Each structure stands twice: as structure tokens, then as C-alpha cells.
Amino acid sequence: MKIFHTADWHLGKIVQGVSMTRDQQFVLEQFIEEIRKEKPDVIIIAGDLYDRSVPPTDAIQLLNKTLKEILVDEKTPILAIAGNHDSATRLNFGSEFMKASGLHIVGHLEQNIDPVIMHDEYGEVHFYLVPFAEPSIVRAVFDDQSVTTHEAAMAKIIEQIKQTMDCTKRNIIIGHAFITKDGMPEPNTSDSERKLTIGGTECISSALFEPFCYTALGHLHQAHFVANEKIQYAGSPLKYSESEVTHKKGFLIVDLNEDGSVTIEKRMLTPVRDMRVVTGMLEDILQHKVNDDYVFVKLQDEHYVKGAAELVRTVYPNALHIERTVVYEQLEQHATTMNRVQMDDSELFELFYTEMTGKPLSDEIKEIYTDVLEQLIENEREKQEVL
Numbered sequence: 001m002k003i004f005h006t007a008d009w010h011l012g013k014i015v016q017g018v019s020m021t022r023d024q025q026f027v028l029e030q031f032i033e034e035i036r037k038e039k040p041d042v043i044i045i046a047g048d049l050y051d052r053s054v055p056p057t058d059a060i061q062l063l064n065k066t067l068k069e070i071l072v073d074e075k076t077p078i079l080a081i082a083g084n085h086d087s088a089t090r091l092n093f094g095s096e097f098m099k100a101s102g103l104h105i106v107g108h109l110e111q112n113i114d115p116v117i118m119h120d121e122y123g124e125v126h127f128y129l130v131p132f133a134e135p136s137i138v139r140a141v142f143d144d145q146s147v148t149t150h151e152a153a154m155a156k157i158i159e160q161i162k163q164t165m166d167c168t169k170r171n172i173i174i175g176h177a178f179i180t181k182d183g184m185p186e187p188n189t190s191d192s193e194r195k196l197t198i199g200g201t202e203c204i205s206s207a208l209f210e211p212f213c214y215t216a217l218g219h220l221h222q223a224h225f226v227a228n229e230k231i232q233y234a235g236s237p238l239k240y241s242e243s244e245v246t247h248k249k250g251f252l253i254v255d256l257n258e259d260g261s262v263t264i265e266k267r268m269l270t271p272v273r274d275m276r277v278v279t280g281m282l283e284d285i286l287q288h289k290v291n292d293d294y295v296f297v298k299l300q301d302e303h304y305v306k307g308a309a310e311l312v313r314t315v316y317p318n319a320l321h322i323e324r325t326v327v328y329e330q331l332e333q334h335a336t337t338m339n340r341v342q343m344d345d346s347e348l349f350e351l352f353y354t355e356m357t358g359k360p361l362s363d364e365i366k367e368i369y370t371d372v373l374e375q376l377i378e379n380e381r382e383k384q385e386v387l
Contacts, residue, residue: 001120004035006251007046007176007218008236010085012059014051015240015294016320021058026272027237028066031251034267035074038253042118043076046218046234047083047132047176049091067103077102079116082131083176083218109133111141113161115171122258125170128161128212130154132176132219151183151204158208165211170260173209176218178202181227206231213260222247229264239275242296242321273318279325282308288315297322304357346370 009028013020035043050059070076080103082088092107104116106129115126138153139145142160147153154177165171180186183205206227209215215231221244223235234252239245250268257263275294278285282301295316299308301324309322349369350361361369 001042001118001122001125001256002038002040003042003044003172003214003216003254003256004031004038004040004251005044005046005216005232005234005254006031006237007044007216007234008048008083008221009045009063010048010051010236010238010240011063012051012055013238013240018294018318018320019056019058020238020240021056021062023238023272025062027249027269028062030269031237032066032069032074034251035070035076040076040253041120042127043070043078044127044174044216044234045078045080046174046216047081048085048218049080049083050086052085053087053090071102075102077118078104079127079129079174080105081129081174081176081218082107084132086132088131104129106131109137109141109157111160113157115165120256123169125172125256126166128165128171128173130157130173130175133157150177150202151208154204155208158211162211167211170213170256171211172214172216172256173212174216177204178219179204179206179209179215179217179226179231179233181206183207214254214256214262216254223250223252223266230262232264237269238271239294242275242277245276245296275320278316282311286311286315290315290317292318295319298325299323300325302359346373349373 009024011021011024013024049063067078070078080091082091082105086107088107090107091105098105109131113128113130115128118125118127133141133153135147135149135153138156139147142156144156147156154175158173161173180203183203185203209231213230217226217231217233220233221236221240223233225232232252232254235247235249236244237249237251239247239249248266248268249271250266253265253267255263255265273293276296277298278288278295279298280300282299282305285297285299293316295318297312297316297319299305299312299322301308304324305311308324309319312319312322346366346369350366353361353365
């Protein structure tokens with residue numbers, strides 16, 4: 001069986017104020033073209049179809065158009081689940097009658113997790129669709145008060161699946177979670193993906209997925225396997241933040257063999273414009289050829305340059321963010337101490353001065369500022385006494 005595994009489309013995504021819908025349409029058209037060429041047996045979308053629970057109209061239209069082309073035009077079944085960005089209710093709507101057309105979407109977690117059964121020349125393949133669910137949801141669904149963490153929640157779900165799972169069949173699970181080799185915390189390589197929990201850990205041990213031939217995951221935006229090649233993140237089809245500029249975006253082609261083993265190929269998608277970081281002096285950057293890429297510009301100039309953003313955009317009209325690296329390095333150092341106490345007027349001025357000049361505030365200027373501030377305070381006090 002040939003499977004296309006994709007995830008984290010985040011339709012309706014806005015990056016630094018720029019809508020990514022047209023860019024998403026561009027890569028999804030490539031994805032559909034690959035479906036026409038490769039003729040997969042099934043498409044897996046492992047969560048986060050939308051970027052937020054109430055997506056914009058153009059994002060909804062794009063999803064409808066894409067699903068229609070896959071299902072109706074190419075007659076390829078789709079197995080999809082809700083991610084942590086999706087509205088489970090929105091995706092779950094109409095799911096029962098859409099199954100007849102080959103669209104299997106699971107938004108809400110239910111106590112009975114029956115597999116979607118598909119066939120190839122070797123027999124049945126059982127797909128278990130597990131949408132993202134907070135531990136509190138899992139606790140309520142299974143009436144188990146011991147479920148307090150994401151790992152305990154997933155363990156409970158898999159325990160429920162195993163009660164009726166036919167181990168003589170090839171079993172695949174589709175999930176949306178933060179899976180690590182040993183369940184220990186690891187860094188997320190994308191800062192465009194929000195944490196699943198506040199306090200405690202969101203990580204889940206890969207050992208839980210041992211009963212399955214293949215685990216198709218969504219949530220982490222960089223494609224990679226966890227522990228072994230049977231547990232895979234497809235990654236997002238586009239770059240969505242500065243932290244993702246080095247990622248290689250695309251989807252996975254999974255060939256499921258008769259014995260349950262898998263052969264995996266990463267297929268790249270080419271964006272209409274790349275997303276990358278440009279570093280250098282403003283004078284040098286202005287000599288670059290005009291380029292439409294999405295760029296994060298890091299200016300190395302020591303001094304503040306008036307109108308730098310406007311100048312940069314004459315070369316990079318789609319620049320998403322422009323900063324002076326000297327300022328941000330100093331601000332990071334400053335923030336280490338500033339976060340420990342509430343900033344007063346003097347500290348705020350010092351922060352402002354550093355940002356504008358790229359240099360620390362001298363003792364001489366500090367003294368002048370203090371004298372002026374004290375005089376202003378005294379004048380204000382005198383006015384209040386008169387009133």
C-alpha cells in the first residue's frame with residue numbers, strides 16, 4: 001500500500017502580518033500533482049489542517065477545494081485528524097456522512113476507537129485515527145482520574161485500542177503529539193508551533209507505539225523519525241517562522257509491505273518563494289539583487305540608521321522582519337537582569353537608549369538624565385501643590 005503522509009498545513013497562517021494562503025495553495029497544487037503522478041492508495045493528514053479554530057474564509061475555501069480535488073477528481077481516500085490548532089467540532093461536522101465519499105476526519109476523541117479498514121493486494125490495513133486531546137479530555141472520555149499528563153493520556157488511548165486490535169493485521173496509528181525517544185523533553189525546532197502544555201511536560205515516549213507498523217505524526221514542523229523509521233513526523237509543507245528556515249519541507253511517501261515493514265521516501269515541495277535569513281551591513285545588503293523571498297534581515301550596523309526598513313524593502317520587498325543584531329544581543333543580556341525586577345523610569349530610558357544607539361548608556365549621560373528626570377518630577381510636584 002502506498003501512503004502519502006502529510007501534516008501541519010496550518011491553512012490561514014499569518015507570518016509577521018503576511019497571509020500565507022496563496023503560498024499554501026501553491027504547494028498544495030504541487031501535492032495534488034504528485035497524487036496524480038504517484039497514485040497513492042490513501043492520504044494521511046496528521047492534524048493542524050487550519051492554523052486557528054476559526055479560520056479565515058479563504059483558508060476554508062482552500063481546504064474545500066483541495067479535499068475535493070483529492071477525493072472527487074483523483075478518487076483517493078483521506079484520513080485526517082484534528083490537531084491542537086484545529087477546532088475539533090468544526091472538523092468533526094459532517095464526518096459521518098462524508099465517510100461514504102472516502103473522507104475520514106476525526107475531530108473529537110471517543111471511547112470506542114474503531115479502525116478505518118482499507119485493503120491492498122495483501123489484505124487489510126487498519127488505521128487508528130487519534131485526534132489531539134488534552135489530558136483533561138482523555139480523563140473525562142475514559143473516566144480515569146489517573147490521567148494527568150500527555151503521556152498518560154496517550155497510554156490510555158493506546159491501551160483502549162489494544163483491547164480490540166487485531167494483531168494479525170497491519171496496524172497504523174495517526175496522531176498529533178510531541179513524541180520523543182524516551183519521553184524526555186527535547187527542544188522544538190520551530191517557534192511557530194505553540195506548546196501543548198503550560199507547566200509539566202508535553203513529551204510522550206515513543207515506546208508506546210511499538211504495537212503499530214507505522215506511526216504517522218503531526219505537530220512538530222521539522223520532518224524526522226523518532227527512535228526508528230516506523231515513527232515519523234511529516235513536517236509542515238511550508239516554512240512558517242525564522243526558526244524553520246533550514247528545514248526541508250515536503251511530505252512522506254510510505255510504502256507498506258506485506259510483512260508490515262515500511263519503505264519511506266521524502267518528497268520535496270517547492271515554495272513560490274523561499275524563507276531565509278539575510279545578514280550584513282545595510283550598505284552591502286542594498287547592493288544585493290532585488291529578491292522576492294521572505295527574509296528575516298539582521299543588520300550588523302552598530303549605529304541606528306533612519307529609514308533602514310524602507311531601504312531594505314527596496315531590495316527585499318517581502319522582508320518579514322528587520323533588526324540590528326548588536327541591539328538584540330545587548331537587549332538579551334540586559335533582559336537577564338531586567339526581568340528580575342520591575343523596570344523603573346531610569347531602566348526604561350537605558351533600554352531605549354541602547355536600542356536606538358547600539359551602545360550602553362554612559363555614566364555622564366545617566367547623570368544628565370537623572371538630573372532632568374528629578375527636575376521634571378519636582379516641577380510636577382509643584383503643579384500638584386498649586387492645584
